[in-house]
Amino acid sequence: MEKNSRIFVAGHRGLVGSAICRRLRQEGFDNLVSRELQELDLRDQASTRRFFAEEKPEYVVLAAAKVGGILANTTYPADFIYDNLVIETNVIDAAARAGVRKLLFLGSSCIYPKLAPQPMREEALLTGPLEPTNEWYAIAKIAGIKLAQAYRAQHGLNAISLMPTNLYGPGDNFDLASSHVLPALIRKTHEALRAGAPEITVWGSGTPRREFLHVDDLADAAVFLMLAYDSGEIINVGTGIDVTIRELAEMIGHAAGYTGSIAFDSSKPDGTPRKLLDVSRLTALGWKPKIALADGIAETWRWYIENVAARG
Secondary structure (H helix, E strand, C coil), rough: CCCCCCCCEECCHHHHHHHHHHHHCCCCCCEEEECCCCCCCCCCHHHHHHHHHHHCEEEEEEEECCCCCCCHHHHHHHHHHHHHHHHHHHHHHHHHHHHHCEEEEEEEEEEEEHHHHHHEEEHHCCCCCCHHHHHHHHHHHHHHHHHHHHHHHHHHEEEEEEEEEEECCCCCCCCCCCCCCCHHHHHHHHHHHCCCCCEEEECCCCCEEEEEHHHHHHHHHHHHHHHCCCCCCEEEEECCCCCHHHHHHHHHHHHHCCCCCCEEEECCCCCEEECCCCCCCCCHCCCCCCCCHHHHHHHHHHHHHHHCCHHH
């Protein structure tokens, strides 16, 4: 991938897409192609094909997706499976038709079975039932993986598929109705501080274990793999370290200076008991994350205070 290569980052305004754009520019890749949603709806097949035919990107990062936490997934299952299926189908097909040199597809650790052996190896895919609270999103992502592999096999598309763990960082979604657990806890902690509340209530039992990767580390890994990885086999991207939801809430409270107590509402779903990725395939290539979770939480807290809370 040359420095002047034409690179299309689909979803460039999102948490992941914007971080990948920043990382590409830091590495000297300045010939980035982007479109706003009102200019290009990737759910529209004709518009997507026309964009690829006219712009002729050489490399594609497929970071566009409909994402959300447990509440959003269970409330809008049709939206999660339909939007993600249509976006990935249109982009991968258009990329193959346009002769794209390489495509990076971003999957998710939720593709693995609910009770997969921990840490989860890439080989665990399709070996058991999915977690019901996000199966619609997971099925769409699994379809994207298989679509990328099928277009590689039939049309020679050099498509690689990354399976990131739970992502977070500046620019995240902090809406309690649709966010993931880490930004939701940041929002709840801030609201408790502002109200002088003596307690924060967290969904579930607090015992599930989760792995978290700063989005800038994910972006670094994505650029690294665009340059160094050409296999059709999926590859996990994470830290290889997890914490309980209770520990996560305590870390956020520490970063915020919150001294109240944390209560857990066990009537709410926990989701998968544990989600820890085996990242040995990635580390064997020479990549490791750089941002410790405590440092990343502190940075994200500051960003939230300065950019979200400050707006009221």
